Amino acid sequence: xxxxxxxxxxxxxxxxxxxxxxxxxxxxxxxxxxxxxxxxxxxxxxxxxxxxxxxxxxxxxxxxxxxxxxxxxxxxxxxxxxxxx
Numbered sequence: 651x652x653x654x655x656x657x658x659x660x661x662x663x664x665x666x667x668x669x670x671x672x673x674x675x676x677x678x679x680x681x682x683x684x685x686x687x688x689x690x691x692x693x694x695x696x697x698x699x700x701x702x703x704x705x706x707x708x709x710x711x712x713x714x715x716x717x718x719x720x721x722x723x724x725x726x727x728x729x730x731x732x733x734x735x
Contacts, residue, residue, distance in 0.1 A: 655726045662722070665700050666693055678723045686721070694719055701725070706734030 659673035680686040697719055701707040707729065709715040718728045
């Protein structure tokens with residue numbers, strides 16, 4: 651799972667164009683939104699596209715999406731359980 655988390659962090663950095671940030675700058679359990687990484691609702695849409703394109707995961711329910719996109723850890727766990735790729 652560690653390799654998946656590092657890959658996911660790099661994908662987040664690349665897809666959201668977080669310049670100057672490295673995967674090791676993102677804590678696995680830190681919130682991606684608000685006081686954590688500071689992402690917003692537009693970023694959440696980008697992350698949902700990332701999950702669909704990279705892992706074949708389509709999030710239909712906004713409440714479920716909020717739980718999945720809480721942190722890198724929650725995203726990685728969901729990918730491991732539901733990835734179609």
